[in-house]
Amino acid sequence: MEPLVKEGNITVPYQWTTGPAVGKFLTELRDNKKIMGLRCPKCKRLFVPPLELFCGRCFVEMKDWVEVSEEGKVISYTVVNLPLPEPCQPPLPPPYALAAIRLEGADTEIIHLLGEVEFEKIKIGMPVKAVWKEKREGSILDIEHFKPRG
Amino acid sequence: MPRKVAVVGTGQTVCVMRREDASFPGMIYEAVNRALKDAELTLADIDAIVFGSSPEYFEGVNHPEKWCGEASGGFLKPQFRIHTGGTVGSSTGIAGYYHVASGLFDVVLAVTGDKLSEGPVQLCLSTVYDPIFGRDFACGAPSAVAIQSRRYMHKYGITEVQAAKVAVKNRKNACNNPYAQLKFPDITVEMVLNSPVISSPLRMLDVCPASDGACAMIFACEEKAKKITKTPAWVKGVSAVAEGVNYVNRDWAEPIALIKAAKTAYSQAGITDPRKEIDVAEIYEAFTYQELIWSEGLGFCGPGEGGKLIDEGVTEMTGELPINPSGGVLSTNTIGATAMMRQVEAALQVMGKAREVYEGKEYNRQVEGAKIALAHGWGGAIQFHNVMILSSNPD
Numbered sequence: 001m002e003p004l005v006k007e008g009n010i011t012v013p014y015q016w017t018t019g020p021a022v023g024k025f026l027t028e029l030r031d032n033k034k035i036m037g038l039r040c041p042k043c044k045r046l047f048v049p050p051l052e053l054f055c056g057r058c059f060v061e062m063k064d065w066v067e068v069s070e071e072g073k074v075i076s077y078t079v080v081n082l083p084l085p086e087p088c089q090p091p092l093p094p095p096y097a098l099a100a101i102r103l104e105g106a107d108t109e110i111i112h113l114l115g116e117v118e119f120e121k122i123k124i125g126m127p128v129k130a131v132w133k134e135k136r137e138g139s140i141l142d143i144e145h146f147k148p149r150g
Numbered sequence: 151m152p153r154k155v156a157v158v159g160t161g162q163t164v165c166v167m168r169r170e171d172a173s174f175p176g177m178i179y180e181a182v183n184r185a186l187k188d189a190e191l192t193l194a195d196i197d198a199i200v201f202g203s204s205p206e207y208f209e210g211v212n213h214p215e216k217w218c219g220e221a222s223g224g225f226l227k228p229q230f231r232i233h234t235g236g237t238v239g240s241s242t243g244i245a246g247y248y249h250v251a252s253g254l255f256d257v258v259l260a261v262t263g264d265k266l267s268e269g270p271v272q273l274c275l276s277t278v279y280d281p282i283f284g285r286d287f288a289c290g291a292p293s294a295v296a297i298q299s300r301r302y303m304h305k306y307g308i309t310e311v312q313a314a315k316v317a318v319k320n321r322k323n324a325c326n327n328p329y330a331q332l333k334f335p336d337i338t339v340e341m342v343l344n345s346p347v348i349s350s351p352l353r354m355l356d357v358c359p360a361s362d363g364a365c366a367m368i369f370a371c372e373e374k375a376k377k378i379t380k381t382p383a384w385v386k387g388v389s390a391v392a393e394g395v396n397y398v399n400r401d402w403a404e405p406i407a408l409i410k411a412a413k414t415a416y417s418q419a420g421i422t423d424p425r426k427e428i429d430v431a432e433i434y435e436a437f438t439y440q441e442l443i444w445s446e447g448l449g450f451c452g453p454g455e456g457g458k459l460i461d462e463g464v465t466e467m468t469g470e471l472p473i474n475p476s477g478g479v480l481s482t483n484t485i486g487a488t489a490m491m492r493q494v495e496a497a498l499q500v501m502g503k504a505r506e507v508y509e510g511k512e513y514n515r516q517v518e519g520a521k522i523a524l525a526h527g528w529g530g531a532i533q534f535h536n537v538m539i540l541s542s543n544p545d
Contacts, residue, residue, distance in 0.1 A: 003170035003171065008210060010210055014281075016281040016282065018282055022282055022283075026282075049283055051280070051283075051395065056394050056395070057394070075301065075402075076297045076298070076300045076301035076304065076402060077297065077300060078292075078293055078296035078297050078300060078349045078350050078351075078352075079347070079349070079350040080289045080292075080293055080296075080348075080349045081346070081347050081348055081349065081350075082272070082289050082290065082292060082348050082349060084272060084273055084276060084288075084289060084290065090286060090287055090288070090289065091286060091287075094289075098287050098289075098293055098297070099297075100297050100301070100402070110283075111283065111284060111287055111297075112287070113287065124300070124301070124304045139282075139286075140282065140283050140286065141286055
């Protein structure tokens with residue numbers, strides 16, 4: 001028997017509420033080119049980016065906003081070669097470099113692109129610095145990428 | 151105290167890249183029937199059904215427990231759906247166990263599956279990432295695991311060759327499993343190292359395939375189990391542990407949820423030296439490096455010794471603690487059924503049933519004399535871990 005297939009396509013629009021912690025984080029990126037973190041009053045970890053107004057481990061509210069440096073170091077990285085279909089297209093065509101970056105003072109990592117670097121020269125521990133977009137919209141992509149710090 | 155519970159029957163479908171001869175519910179029906187036949191039971195003997203599958207995006211049909219309700223044998227029976235990402239298969243098995251251990255049900259069938267060929271898997275996996283901080287950079291599952299793998303290599307000096315040896319071992323083992331998808335009897339370390347880079351350090355052959363397939367298992371209380379089969383696989387330890395969301399606040403090379411899950415399950419099963427006491431393990435290595443990281447988390451070796459474990463042949467079929475005689479996740483990954491297949495394969499080992507004639511051909515992946523087996527499930531971007539210990543001995 002010939003296998004029959006029913007074709008389909010789902011296009012679904014969403015509007016994701018950032019919540020107040022992420023909202024403030026993104027607003028500071030956009031308006032002031034500042035990277036802000038929230039510190040847990042109990043475990044003292046500094047969350048950058050802060051995902052919510054609470055520390056998930058201690059389960060207490062966080063109110064203590066702290067500005068962190070736009071400089072940090074690469075904790076780990078990958079060079080991605082796999083292209084993805086729309087709509088999940090990354091901001092760059094493959095190959096591109098992604099890194100887990102720990103900003104100075106932060107206790108968590110931020111995932112972002114590495115730019116202005118030869119892929120072969122990327123190393124764990126490499127110091128990097130944020131490169132800001134001119135036109136910022138309140139998105140993690142207001143930082144265009146991180147580049148090696150000389 | 152929970153009641154004693156055993157696995158009394160299992161059923162797997164053959165897994166392939168695309169099943170054109172069956173719909174998703176058709177595959178579920180097939181796995182359920184195989185488990186019933188294995189246990190020599192009928193649906194009338196089943197008190198409740200637990201169904202598990204992956205994010206609905208994979209098949210593009212929401213509420214799949216509705217779609218598969220009758221196929222899973224659930225007509226006019228209690229039915230639940232479980233979902234915990236990659237761990238869904240083992241979580242569904244654990245939920246089946248909980249039903250019986252609680253004393254509320256005597257015989258429970260758990261079934262899982264996915265038909266990954268129906269939609270774009272890596273695109274769907276990218277929607278698992280945080281919509282604000284992860285989605286823009288996501289490249290399916292590989293990009294996150296690549297970052298985990300690179301960190302692990304850096305922390306302990308693990309090499310690409312050591313990872314490649316996992317791919318070779320498991321793809322060769324898969325030749326002894328009639329249900330496995332990728333079977334490479336002639337695979338070599340060089341072939342793995344020469345395969346194209348997907349997301350560095352991960353190469354094509356470091357990565358699992360996407361499969362269509364389903365899997366079912368039947369749990370029974372002690373009294374029923376002893377009547378149903380001469381070789382029950384007794385559940386001696388069960389744990390499910392979760393940690394935080396993507397990215398933040400973790401050492402990528404130290405799976406703290408798995409370490410806790412393993413300790414909990416070992417304590418229940420009375421295991422103090424897992425490498426010596428466990429005869430065989432089926433673990434969720436969707437990527438080569440993960441078999442090494444998870445082996446450390448499970449306490450099969452010390453931190454950073456995962457590479458040594460594979461170098462010394464400890465985890466080969468002929469070694470002290472064979473890992474993934476079935477070929478593991480590197481050979482077959484339906485996602486939905488994958489972690490249940492670990493539990494089923496571990497059960498088959500202690501039942502002495504990991505050898506069979508399938509469509510006229512003999513397959514043997516039995517670890518001789520296996521009495522205690524471990525099954526592990528991983529899911530949710532390094533977040534969820536499940537461990538189950540199965541034994542041929544009820545006491």
